[in-house]
Amino acid sequence: MKKSVLGRAALGAAGSMLAAAPAFAQGGGGADTAWILTATALVLFMTLPGLALFYGGLVQAKNVLSVLMHCFAIACLASLLWFFGVYSLAFSDGGALNDWVGGLDKAFLAGVDWDAAAAGLPESVFVMFQMTFAIITPALIVGAYVERIRFAPVLWISGLWLVVVYGPVCHWVWGGGWLGQMGVLDFAGGLVVHATAGTSALVIVKLLGARPGYPAQLRPPHSPGLTMIGAAMLWVGWFGFNAGSALSAGSGAGMAMLVTHLSAATASLVWVAIEWMKFGKPSLVGVVTGMVAGLATITPASGFVGPVGGFCIGLAGGFICYFAVTIIKDRCGLDDSLDVFAVHGVGGILGTLMAAIFGASAFGGVGLAEGVGIGEQLGIQAIGVVATVVWSAVATFVIVLSVKAFVPLRASDDDMAEGLDLSHHGERDYNF
Numbered sequence: 477m478k479k480s481v482l483g484r485a486a487l488g489a490a491g492s493m494l495a496a497a498p499a500f501a502q503g504g505g506g507a508d509t510a511w512i513l514t515a516t517a518l519v520l521f522m523t524l525p526g527l528a529l530f531y532g533g534l535v536q537a538k539n540v541l542s543v544l545m546h547c548f549a550i551a552c553l554a555s556l557l558w559f560f561g562v563y564s565l566a567f568s569d570g571g572a573l574n575d576w577v578g579g580l581d582k583a584f585l586a587g588v589d590w591d592a593a594a595a596g597l598p599e600s601v602f603v604m605f606q607m608t609f610a611i612i613t614p615a616l617i618v619g620a621y622v623e624r625i626r627f628a629p630v631l632w633i634s635g636l637w638l639v640v641v642y643g644p645v646c647h648w649v650w651g652g653g654w655l656g657q658m659g660v661l662d663f664a665g666g667l668v669v670h671a672t673a674g675t676s677a678l679v680i681v682k683l684l685g686a687r688p689g690y691p692a693q694l695r696p697p698h699s700p701g702l703t704m705i706g707a708a709m710l711w712v713g714w715f716g717f718n719a720g721s722a723l724s725a726g727s728g729a730g731m732a733m734l735v736t737h738l739s740a741a742t743a744s745l746v747w748v749a750i751e752w753m754k755f756g757k758p759s760l761v762g763v764v765t766g767m768v769a770g771l772a773t774i775t776p777a778s779g780f781v782g783p784v785g786g787f788c789i790g791l792a793g794g795f796i797c798y799f800a801v802t803i804i805k806d807r808c809g810l811d812d813s814l815d816v817f818a819v820h821g822v823g824g825i826l827g828t829l830m831a832a833i834f835g836a837s838a839f840g841g842v843g844l845a846e847g848v849g850i851g852e853q854l855g856i857q858a859i860g861v862v863a864t865v866v867w868s869a870v871a872t873f874v875i876v877l878s879v880k881a882f883v884p885l886r887a888s889d890d891d892m893a894e895g896l897d898l899s900h901h902g903e904r905d906y907n908f
Contacts, residue, residue, distance in 0.1 A: 505596075511725035512601050518716025519608035523615050524551055526713050530706030530768075531619050532905075533699040534761070534814050538895025539623045540698065541905040546618045546627070550634050554611040557638050559585060562610060563603055565643035567651045575654040577644045597723060605720060606646075612717075613642055613669045619814030620677035624687050626887050627900050632879045637676060640871045645672055645864055659845055660860040661835060661853070663732070664721035666776020666828040667864045674821015675865045676872040677812060678804075683876045684885055686811035688892055700760045707764035711740055714771045718778040732778040735786030736771065739778075742787050743770025746794025765819065769797035772823030777831035781841045785834030789827055797823050825861050832857045 528547035532540040554562075564582035571579055581587050588599050614634040621630075648655040649662050662668060687694065697703060718736045722729035747766025748758040773793030774786060781789065800818035804810050812818065832853035835841035844853050879885070891899035898904055 508724045508726075509597055509601055511729065512597055512605050512720055512723060515716035515720025516601070516605045516608055518713045519605070519612065519720065520551075520713075522710050522713030522717060523547060523608070523612045526706050526709030527612065527615055527618075528706065530703050530710055530764070531622065531814055533702030533704075533706060534619075534697040535622050536695055536895070537698040537906050538897055538904075540702075540897065541901055541903055542627070542896035543618065543622050544905070545901055546622075546630050547615050549627075549631060550615045550618070551611045553631060553635055554614060554638055555607060557635055558603075558607045558610050562638050562643045563606065565639070566610075566646040567606070569652070570647070574652060575657070576648070577653070578647050578651055602723075609665060609669060609717075610638060610642060610646075613665075613673050614638060616669070616673040616816060616820055617677045617680065620681050620812045620816040621684055622813045623896065624887055624892055625684060626884060629879050629883050629885045632883060633680070633875055636875045636879070637872065640875060641672055641676060641868050642668070645867065648863070649860070655860050655863065658856050658859065659848065659853070660856050661780055661831040662776045662828060662860070663779035663831075664718045664775045666772075666824040666831070667860050670772050670775060670820040670824025671828065671861060671864045672868045674817040674819075674824060675868040677816035677821065678810065679869050679872040680876055681810050681812050683873070683880070686809075687813065688889060690811045691805065691809075697761055704760055704764050707767060711767060711771065714740070714775075718775060722779060728779055731782070735781055735783060735789075736774050736778050738783060738786035739774035739790030739793065740767045740770040742790030743767060743773065743794030743797070746791060747798055750795070750798050765815065766794045766798070769793045769819045769823050772820045773797070773827040773830075776824060776828040777834060779842075780831050780835035782834075782839070784840045785830075788834060789830050792830065793823050793826060796826055825865070828861055829854065829857050 524547065528544045531547065532543045535543055561580055561583040563585070564580050565578045568578040568580070568582040568587075570577050573579075585603065588603065590598065590600050614637055617634070617637075618630070644653075646668050647653045649660060649668050650656060655667075660667070714736060715733050719729040719733040722732055744763050744767040747769065748763050751762045752758045770790040770793050774781075774789050777785065777789055797819050800822040801815050804812050804815070804818050832844075832850055833839060835844060835853070836850050837843040844850070876885070887896060887900065895904075
């Protein structure tokens with residue numbers, strides 16, 4: 477496989493995960509295993525409760541329980557599908573089709589060597605760490621279709637999406653597939669997580685339709701404070717997401733954590749500054765949304781850039797993602813309810829492209845592959861972006877139409893007026 481980076485990230489980069497997966501010879505024993513176990517818990521903490529509370533606070537009070545239900549149920553479903561075969565599709569040898577998808581030799585985790593820990597991570601730890609990525613990615617999409625989708629299609633779409641979109645793209649980038657062989661840089665999921673989720677969210681929104689009264693009659697978030705609590709959990713959990721992708725407890729993980737924090741803080745203040753100048757009042761929802769934009773944007777570059785890169789990527793992420801929200805909602809008229817594409821999709825794509833620039837040693841990064849210049853690396857990154865976006869869009873379009881043929885997607889107007897909490901789940905989150 478062509479080496480994508482040199483220096484401290486050469487062994488730890490998520491882009492080299494397949495090389496680690498069979499033999500797990502990247503780490504240094506117990507310390508690395510302990511860190512990845514911790515990082516795994518942090519990434520799961522991002523979804524449950526972080527993402528669930530972040531999204532829950534942004535919807536109306538009558539729909540908050542449904543959002544929590546979606547996130548929790550997807551976590552359970554993704555875990556079992558990862559065990560059944562999605563891990564194998566992502567990280568096993570696909571034989572003649574290995575450029576595109578893995579095989580099924582590790583379905584039900586058969587053939588996994590649980591004791592393969594002589595010089596690195598036990599494969600059980602790697603399986604679990606990567607499972608948390610598969611959990612949070614379809615959960616991110618929840619924010620696009622809240623307050624008007626039925627529960628059954630959420631499960632069907634999420635499950636099929638993991639098999640058809642997430643598994644193959646993960647293999648392309650991290651599992652020895654064609655993008656990894658080209659040398660694409662994606663340390664922790666700009667393409668695998670954020671570009672796939674953001675693109676698919678936009679397709680689902682288009683096919684599902686807007687919420688009743690959109691945009692004139694929409695109500696503000698019912699609990700910005702709840703959203704802030706969830707956002708704080710996301711910020712902490714994201715250290716496991718990015719620094720954990722080093723697959724070791726060394727200097728690469730430390731730098732990934734540092735640049736992640738710098739990017740989040742920078743993008744958050746950029747978002748606040750824009751709101752302050754535009755509306756005269758900075759909002760709590762704005763400051764935490766900017767933070768998430770900074771986290772999403774730094775994710776693909778976090779193992780390749782230095783502190784200056786982290787700051788510049790956060791600056792660009794805060795600015796561009798803010799205006800992407802306006803374009804998607806106001807100009808395109810798409811009810812991406814909680815800005816999944818504008819924040820995660822645009823952020824992931826932007827960070828993937830910027831990794832080619834700030835990953836260069838001239839800008840404080842770890843350096844590109846020998847003989848590869850910024851322009852060439854940028855072209856490789858662009859190919860990765862186009863391939864991921866096109867595949868995610870086409871596959872999601874087919875998945876949603878297929879599910880729609882058997883299961884109604886949209887809740888009835890009466891159910892939406894009553895709120896999905898009571899009409900679809902028979903419970904209320906608030907009883908007063």
